[in-house]
Amino acid sequence: MPFIPHTEEETQQMLETIGVSDIEALFDEIPPALRCGLLKEIPEGLSEMEIGQLMAARAKQDGQATCFIGAGAYDHHIPAAVWQIAGRGEFYTAYTPYQAEASQGTLQLLYEFQSMMTALTGMDISNASLYDGASALAEAVLMAVRANRQSKSRRILLPRSLHPTYRKVVKALVGNQGLELIELPFNPESGRTDLSALEPFTGEDIAALVIPQPNFFGVLEEVDQLTNWAHENKALAVGVVNPVACSILTPPGEWGEKGADICCGDGQPLGAPLSSGGPYFGFLCCRDKLVRQMPGRIIGRTVDKEGETGYTLTLQAREQHIRRSKATSNICTNQGLMAAVATIHMALLGAEGLERVALACHANTQQLSEKLAAIKGVEKVFSGETFHETVLKLPASSKAVLRALANHQLLGGNDLSDDYPELGNALLVCATEKRTDAEIERYASKLARILSGADDVLCQLHPKD
Amino acid sequence: MSETPAELKYSKEHEWVRQEGDNVVTIGISDHAQEQLGDLVFVELPEVGSLLESGAECAVVESVKAASDIYMPVSGEVIAVNEELADTPENINDAPYSDGWIFKVKLSDSSELDGLMDADGYNAFVAEDR
């Protein structure tokens, strides 16, 4: 009986105290007809050693391929200290800090997190995390609709250059609240959203314009123009940013004349391992005046009864446990531990360390894209400047090429042919600071070999595959 | 024991209404209501110029552990709000019937005032509530 400490004798004594003969008697209020009996299809319990062996075998089966995929999850170095500290039981096994006096560690850390996120994004306020970048954008959009009192339309402009899954998640999460999501086309040459795409909406009632920086293709959007357009048209500007990129790019708080009103994104690049997509965390930042529309936990600094500094959850009247059906969101549990991870990560790297990571990623991806584009038939798709991802067009089925690369333990990028059929056989590739020259070289030589037909998978390379 | 000034009218939602003449009334929440809510930390005020029906949600008062809607006790147009409450919501705790006023309304139908309670009626209502 894993993790149950009772001895036979103790169990008997406790039953006597309660005044029942056996444990089964404690379930006498459950109608007998509803009882399920032993769940035979569930396996017998394993010891720690046995489950360890099973998990090790399954892990080994998956191997550790070299990763050139980005698309919202990035293979960055994580300082050893980050998880050694975040994994301490006092952080790892604590609950949401409702009892502030018994949670000063988590609370102060989250206050530092809020401070660091606002510094990085140039915004005034940060909450203490949401689930992930995609759901954070859904919350940002709902927040914009609540906050924009000048707009009655509930119309949101979402660029097609925004992460396709983010668009799907926003639709799934806000679709039942009568919001209208309008897709903006991107310029097929540059890969960015032109002002001309906004032209049809000039003077219209729009609640918010979403601005990704960099966008899904890795291309840098003209954020100043887009932000100004939003404000001229009484729409809120909602940035979707990569926190590592924020260390070298103009932060959303400084976009255009007035800066973005809200910004969000996925915090994964700040210390969260790839881990099959989670846990990561979403961040959400805003201007001072929007703070009461912010969903999620917020930590405030205050004093105790003796005047000493302390930290506590604040503005809780926005939240579901108090406001119930009128809350800003239903979110309760967030991704606290991942915010802790990000805080320790940012403290260790500092602004300069993050900048170096960002520049190394940028340089590696430049190098990768040059090497790959030198292969016959491979072309860079967009002319717009990029951060640490770029789109390449292949002369053969991108799906088949990725399969062939995977046989060489190379994850060659993210196939775009389903989400962007207009781009043909396109791949989104990324080389973070972790990718070595040798790995980049190996990718280029394998790709050249596969495309030249020398690789034995050639016969599978049908363009329509 | 909370105060209930005799010259005011009261609603079942614990708002007080003071007639200012010229079909204008001032509205706030009762001493009893502020006691129940505890230290207020924020007041969301209605927009000046909005036309609201009796019973409509028009403002929110928040304490640390609760948030409470304020409902229009009468129908009419909001003609003024107490901007000072943005910085000093505690005025409602300290002086619910004076500095803690929340907004003023130009009545659409002054006969609606007859539907409100007087101080004795309100005291009886609160006692029953307990």
Place this chain on the structure above:
Amino acid sequence: MLIYEQSRSGRRATAQAPLTRAAVCAIPDRFRRKKAAALPEVSELQTVRHYTRLSQKNFSIDTQFYPLGSCTMKYNPRGAHAFASLPEFLGRHPLAPESGSQGFLACLYDLQQMLKQITGMQAVSLTPSAGAQGEFAGVAMIRAYHEANNDDARQEILVPDAAHGTNPASAVMCGYKVREIATGPDGDMDIDALKAALGPQTAGIMLTNPSTVGVFEQKIRKIADLTHKAGGLLYYDGANLNAILGKVRPGDMGFDVIHINLHKTFATPHGGGGPGSGPVGVSKRLEPFLPIPLVGKDESSYRWLNEEERPLSIGRMSAFAGNAGILLRAYIYAMMLGREGIVRVADYATLNANYMLKRLQEAGFEAAYPERRASHEFIITLKKQAKAHGISTMDIAKRLLDYGVHAPTTYFPLLVPECLLIEPTETETRQELDRFIEAMIAIRNEVEHTPDLVKDAPHTLPVKRLDDVRAARELDLRWQPEE
């Protein structure tokens, strides 16, 4: 002291910054940041020491008894953390091909199967990131179901007045109106109130069973029949699943959709506020609407089920597949429990709760529902103490911290005045429970003889009672450099 206050301009944790590469930066100036972000400039040792010290200011399961009602703060097995953190699992990109992900997908598939068994539902999706997102997904499926039947009149979700705040909030996020149903004096739902509320406008009802007042809703079949007859569906909030694991299944009670809090029932850590994980299970009729991705199995290989296979899905809840690392931990835990262990969880969680309830009653504390059996948690009300001595439940909660115990849940559910909701979980020893009871008795003596000691608590923690009114009135939400 904040990490910022230890910062000195020019200090670095140099081991952590990659060398700048010679390659040129091709990003034009108009996109570049003009001024570095104000992050602290500290050494690696400073950082390690600072956050290690901060950790020591927390209560946690690893250091304290944490009987927080409705939160199931049980031991988080270290093995689950260790094996979910194998480098292949941590390093797997979410978009890696299925061919190189069979080990990972097998774990998720097996977890889906086990959760189906445990809940008695037809199908499970693991993707919701936490309980509230599971609730959202569940209610969104109810909505999709009615819409698929062109039953557009159903615009109302019923919730008990004692429900978690997430229930009404989730229903509203799905575009529904919320109507509350009263709880009867015995803690069960008031059936007459339910009958009066049900109608052609009813989309569904959200219930927790055992309920939020810590008792098993005995009329659950009746509630299910009435709701189904009215054309509504039943939603099960899995917050209290620990109480009935392997004893009775939501599917058999008549529920159409359920969410499970893996960070409660399946022992994954709460991390100071998450990550959680909130898989959803459904009956046959809701299966087409499950959020994607799901994990499917053909012959011997596993694959993702996406939009193509699931055209009626309510869609995606997160950019990838939810909190995968948490799912692995839950899988490992469930595999360690096995079929026999799963039942014992409910056995001993219930034994511990009833033992504590009985002992507290014997010591003179007042149970909110004295005629009822406790489930895995129970409520005591301190209204007598409050009235006689002007002491609030919050004061007693804070004083418990001085005794080295995390306070139970306070003031929830709202319908019981001055209440403590106490959930010991199955992983605590009898000695730990006895220590709590002795602390409660000692505090009651203090309330009678030295009430100020209780009103001023806590006395032994890193800070004294915090001024949360000031925190809300004078917002200070970030450190800022001095200009």
